[in-house]
Amino acid sequence: MREIEQRALQAYREHFLEEPLLIASAPGRVNLIGEHTDYNGGFVLPCALDKRVAVAIGLSDHTLFYSADFEETRPLCEKRGGSWADYPSGVVWAMQEQCLALQPVQAAFAGEVPLGSGLSSSAAIEAATAIALDGLFHLEMRKKGLAVLCQHAENAFVGVNSGIMDQYASLLCQAGTALLLDCRSLEATQIPLNLAEAGLALLICDTRVSRELGATGYNERRLACERAAYTLGLKELRDAHLEDLDKHCGEEQKRARHVITENARVLQAVQALHRQDFGAFGRLLSASHRSLREDFEVSTPELDAFVEIALHSSALGARLTGAGFGGCALALVRSEDTGVLLRKVQQSFEARGFTRPECFSFQPASGAEIVK
């Protein structure tokens, strides 16, 4: 068992004074490329982070959730209450909506995915809850079905109009691979990503400028994309082409250009990974950042600063990852260069008066699983 799963087990024992029936966990995710394409029916390429949310679960008279991180117990909420308990409650709600046979449970959660950083701590708690309930009640749902259910919980219960990427990544990613997901057909393909073998690492910089998706321009960007598709008589921007852009103007044109070029970049990035051409892969990451900064306008001074510093200190590529508006950026770097880059980032952020960032490197880890 991983340390975080031990922590959930310990919390369950201490809090409910018995042994759980099952322990499960699910990771946060880092999207390598393919940003703001999921809700346009396009392509994304996330991988699982090695930081997870774990849950220990058993039966009870009334459903109760305990968080070891917040040190509080909360009952199942009937509707959104604005706390961490909305996520497991949303999953229970979505399962009940599908008339799945559940009984009351007690569950203890422990997490290590930074909150509000764009690393999908919310998808991780949803996925951990879903896979635990699926295992406990022998629902026999496939992981893809659980991902769609978790997205429904996030959209309809929590009230964030997110796409399918985060929940899919948390449930379906595998160690040492990235997941190419066609967000229209939901076809998922594992793409080998053995960075360690190539002497490379992914460095994440959490700018600690935290954002709640609901409170950012996320929903507004989504609406702009829907409008741009409507202008072209399309259901989704996935089907738009560069030649269509002169039918748009202003903001709509910029948003559409990002989505069209970003979808193409994801497919090129997959080709580059198949060829093990990490130089080309890195250049696509950097091009994605420029497009997110200039056309989609979701970057921040901190994210831009990290990308600039990384590219000036021999990173192969760098970009913001996740929705933007704060949160995290990533850089593809030679393993031996990480120490120098880390120091430069810390120094430069301090000199610019930015909040001290949290940086760490990782290798693609495994998706949601039942561990006991």
Ligand code: GLA
């Ligand atoms: C958030 C959403 C995802 C996706 C990204 C942007 O993480 O939850 O569905 O839209 O933003 O790529």
